[in-house]
Structures are given as structure tokens and as C-alpha cells.
Amino acid sequence: VVSLETLHFSKLNILLGAFTPEDLRLLKPHLREVTLQQGTLLHEQGERIEHVYFPHQGLVSLLAVMHHGHAVETATIGREGAIGWLTAFGPRRSHARAVVQVAGTASRIASPRFRAAVEKSATMRHVLAVYGERMLIQVQQTAACNALHDVEARLSRWLLEARDRLDSDTIELTHEFLSQMLGVRRTTVTVVAHMLQQAGLIRYRRGHINIVDRRGLEARACECYEAVRRQVAQLTKLAKPGWA
Numbered sequence: 001v002v003s004l005e006t007l008h009f010s011k012l013n014i015l016l017g018a019f020t021p022e023d024l025r026l027l028k029p030h031l032r033e034v035t036l037q038q039g040t041l042l043h044e045q046g047e048r049i050e051h052v053y054f055p056h057q058g059l060v061s062l063l064a065v066m067h068h069g070h071a072v073e074t075a076t077i078g079r080e081g082a083i084g085w086l087t088a089f090g091p092r093r094s095h096a097r098a099v100v101q102v103a104g105t106a107s108r109i110a111s112p113r114f115r116a117a118v119e120k121s122a123t124m125r126h127v128l129a130v131y132g133e134r135m136l137i138q139v140q141q142t143a144a145c146n147a148l149h150d151v152e153a154r155l156s157r158w159l160l161e162a163r164d165r166l167d168s169d170t171i172e173l174t175h176e177f178l179s180q181m182l183g184v185r186r187t188t189v190t191v192v193a194h195m196l197q198q199a200g201l202i203r204y205r206r207g208h209i210n211i212v213d214r215r216g217l218e219a220r221a222c223e224c225y226e227a228v229r230r231q232v233a234q235l236t237k238l239a240k241p242g243w244a
């Protein structure tokens, strides 16, 4: 018998929704609901990963940080995924900076507790293997995107992906964050955002971006949007029918 409270966790995050009732029973006593505030650092690059986060809403960016401080986003994680999940296989230091870009809530579990549960469950190891493969494909796509596609296409892609993950046309985000994610100067983001606004695709004011014409934005986005969307759609299929 699975309690309603246990099922409640499975509905909040697609990965949690892919775990079996037995898996959730192992995790549930250790899951805590936490608030993710915009700008919160979940872990710094090189730091030991103490917790695993399963976002319910909001967006977390993984950023590669260079010695002189420049950073660029290598992955975005929302309610389809988890941050710090590799600690399921042993203690890990983070290869990326994980920072909250759009506020929300998450289920959080201490890494040793998560590892202990995963060691007992073949189904959890299977779900994490599938997730790891999808994540790798997304990161490869983003590496190519950062090198080959122009800022307008990348910004359009980013906004569409954020829209899909948040299920909202309004995204609470500053140009400062966008410039960090895209690895370009803030003035460049301002110029490109202005072009998209002039074209009637978005509206923005301080801290808010509103997608007005989604189809138009899709036409400006690079092929990476469609490629990553397919990967996220595959993850959604992992969730048990009627759960997520």
C-alpha cells in the first residue's frame, strides 16, 4: 500500500514519477520540500554535492565556469529532472555550478540517503541510467549550439525551452542571468531581446519576459530547440501512467 502522501511526491517531478511505489517508500522519509529562490547557488563547481534536488517548478542552470570567471550554461533542469543525482553512485564533486534561474520549489534529499535507496533498487538505477543518457544528449546539443548558433537563435531556443518547462508564457528573468546563460555580454542580450520585441515575438520589462508569438519565436530558434524537446518528451514517458 502506498500512501497518498508518497504519491504526492511522484506528481511533482517526472523523475520521481518514474520511480515505483516501493522506491518512493524508500525515499519518502528523507524527502523535504524546499523553496528555490532566484539566484540561489545549489552547489558551486568543484564542491562536494551534499543534496539531490528534484524541482517541482522553476528552472536550475548548470554552468561551466572558467578560471577567469566567465561562465556559460551547459544544461537547464526543470521538473523533468534532478540536480546532483550522480551522487547515487558514490560521493561526487560538482563539475558545474548549479544556480536557480527561475524560482520554484523542489523535493530535496541528502546524497547519502539517496545513494542508500538507489543501492536497494534496480528500477531506480534503470530510471537514472535512462535520464543520464538523455542528459548527455542535451549537453552535447548545447555544446554544439554554443559554438555554432548565433545569439538570436540561442536566445529564442532558451526562451522556448523555459516556456515548455515552466508551462508559462511569462518568464521571470533578468538580462544579467540571460547573458550568463548564453555566455555573451549583457548589452548583446539587450540588443537581441530588443530585436525580438520589435518583431512582435516577445515583450520584456525589467525582470519579466513575455512570449507573445510562440510560433514566430520557433521560426527564429535553431534546430537545437526541437532536438532537446524530443529528449524531454522521452523523459516524460518514463513517468507511470496517471502519475505525472
Ligand SMILES: [Zn+2]
Pocket (backbone or CB within 6 Å): 144, 145, 146, 149, 153, 154, 157, 222, 223, 224, 225
Ligand atoms: Zn542551437
